[in-house]
Amino acid sequence: MQSNALVLTVAERLDDRGDIMQLTLRGAGDLPAFTAGAHIDLLVETAEGPVWRQYSLAGDPSDRSAYRLGILRDPASRGGSVALHDTLKTGASVHVEGPRNHFPLAEASFSVLFGGGIGITPMLAMAWELSAKGADFILHYATRSQDRTAFLDQIKSFPFAEKIVLHHDDGAGAGPVDLARDLPEAAVGTHIYVCGPQGFMEWVIKGAEAAGYAPANIHREYFSADVDVTGDSFEVECAASGITVTVGPEDTIVKALARGGIKIEVKCEEGICGTCVTDVIAGEIDHRDQFLTEEEREEGDQICACCSRACGKRIVLDI
Ligand code: FES
Incomplete structure (x- = not known):
């Protein structure tokens, strides 16, 4: 513990x-x-x-x-x-x-929240916070049908109830989310937030990108990820401890290091939470996580050791 x-x-x-x-x-x-x-x-x-x-x-x-x-x-x-x-x-x-908090609200003149199914949970906290600040926002809550819509009874009495648009795949409410209708025109001060099933999230993100939203204005939180951790074998050198281990094709850096006596703390083990992020000194990274931002990936000095791998034969970590 x-x-x-x-x-x-x-x-x-x-x-x-x-x-x-x-x-x-x-x-x-x-x-x-x-x-x-x-x-x-x-x-x-x-x-x-x-x-x-x-x-x-x-x-x-x-x-x-x-x-x-x-x-x-x-x-x-x-x-x-x-x-x-x-x-x-x-x-x-x-x-x-x-x-x-890996999914904070940004300063925005208008916030557009998309919650799909269980992805409504962080969106409700965001709606509370935006509402308390008197900020302009709208929350699109998408589910299969009304009888699959959690929090339905409570949200009707929330002080921001009129800013919640219910979308149901069976056509009830406002019908399924329609990005042509529900995504506002891209603007510097408009920020998009999305959470829910992976397919829903990727669809909203791609739609926002196609509509001209800057990457910094699109915010996402993954609950789970279908992450493929397999690949070619490579070596991990630990610069501080002087240990080198081999990561096999079905292996992860975390597991290989554990065999070598080096423990990296993990929580989600699927590249979402960031607990295992480790500094990289040398070597190209094959990022498999959903945690690091595009900018962090481009810097190339951090790796989610629970799932990501080396592109080449060797990577050097600062541990
Ligand atoms: S343990 Fe969660 S990202 Fe690696």
Whole structure:
């Protein structure tokens, strides 16, 4: 157990529409502050042992009394969400780290939020924060149908309810998201935020790029990624410790280093959370993560060691 983990209590569990469980976590007093877009790491007991999973904070950032989460039961995921759905009861204790924010709001004259399915969670916190600032924004919430739309009952009473546009694939609400209609013209002060299933996110991002949005105005948060970690074998030299290990075709840098006695902390293990980011001294990087920005990739001096690889035969890390 990490010594800086908070132990919080599940004050409320609500099984909502769309296989989404809403959790309210409380502590003895005020919780560490967070800004919209932040997530916490939650320790989950699975059949394979304890794992850390990341969940966006969906509540009002000005409310320090609770962390509010939405967790999709996803049998196709690596087991964390199913274990939580099956075991977590009101009154249970949970271990939490964070909050951390890799998806903060930018200064904008207009913010356009796209939440697909469970991707609504960080968007709700963003809507709370933008609403409190009196900022101009709109939130597009896309689901398959109304009866698969979590948070539906609450959002009707939120102070920004009129800024939420509901989109359902079955044609209800405003119908499916239509980028030709729902994406405003690109402008310097207009920022786009997207979170949800990978296909939905890539579709919105490509649409925004095609509409002329600058990369710095398109913000995204991945919940999970189909990441291929395999490739040709290469060597990793650790400059500080003087150790060199070989990463096999099915291997990762983190696993190869662990065999050599060097531990890199990991959480998501699929290139999303940034926990494993390690400085690179030499060698070209084959980035497989969703965490580093285009600018960071171009600088070429950081690698997500849980999934990314070397382009060539050798890479030198600053560890
Ligand atoms: S452990 Fe999350 S990005 Fe590597």
